[in-house]
Amino acid sequence: MAHGAPAVSAANRQRSPAERIDREAVRAYRLEEQIGHLIRRAHQRASAIFDAVMRGFDVTPVQFAALAKLHDLGPTSQNLLGRMVGIDPATMFGVAGRLAKRGLVRQGPDPSDARRILLDLTGEGRAVVEGMKSVGAEVSARTLDPLTPGEARELQRLLARIC
Amino acid sequence: MAHGAPAVSAANRQRSPAERIDREAVRAYRLEEQIGHLIRRAHQRASAIFDAVMRGFDVTPVQFAALAKLHDLGPTSQNLLGRMVGIDPATMFGVAGRLAKRGLVRQGPDPSDARRILLDLTGEGRAVVEGMKSVGAEVSARTLDPLTPGEARELQRLLARIC
DNA sequence: TGGAGACTGTTCGTGGACGAACGAGCGAGG
């Protein structure tokens, strides 16, 4: 708080604690400077670029994240795969189902644990994920286009720190 | 492409253009380094922090963005308000409806254009948005907690550039 | 002045995000 005004104004002295308002903070608030808002906007733009570049594959960003990690790991349970890429179990249920319905993934039992469902890439799934990985750098490059290479690396580093 | 291998490997020379795969790019692809994936994860964390700090208000991040901008602008049409904060018209329809149903916003006709619906804060809406703005800095501060103040400003600057 | 083209809000469909609650299965400790 950089200004000299009292933290609680005269107008607020009568109110209940929950309704006390810092007028100076209200006046100073700028939505477009808030980190959450900037991230939300950036997320919209990055998704749009992914859609444009990956159009031909008909796979969403989240579906691709699951496929890509499954490609790295080999057969993996739904929950674990979701944990690796940041998809909660309730969401993963739908994602895995859609990938299975499209024939990109197989859902099988885990012999060592009857609770788990093992996901595995099908041949088509492998072909799709490899095709997408081979042009994946293009998505990041286009998204980072407004920045210099140094700035791009810095942004990547800072985002990784706040995750 | 930093390596010296040919852009199209021998194994791919026989395939159709759509199936040509750069094996080296596939091998080098790291999901967790892709900017889109980092932004998605950051968005999840920022939303969780917003929910924790703003729990008492029962207003989502997107609803707050609309309320905050409406507070800045005064009565505004749905489409324009959406354009100011990055909410597309189809989404804005739902957001405005929920805010109106909760009594935070009034929807009225625009005398000068029969197509438009003017949104306006109610007394309760104003109280809520001012209460939220007065603690809004807390959300950004918590989100940026892992960074130094200089890094935080840099991240903000870089995100603004890629929007 | 009349019509073409643009804009506003609406609807539908698909997909992601997640809290909450639930049953079935697992595993460690009593």
Next chain:
DNA sequence: CCTCGCTCGTTCGTCCACGAACAGTCTCCA
């Protein structure tokens, strides 16, 4: 060996995101 607590997948409800299509309205220009 058995129970308690945890994990796994599932379901429900609410919300955001957005492409596509549509009807009503407006504007501008031929």
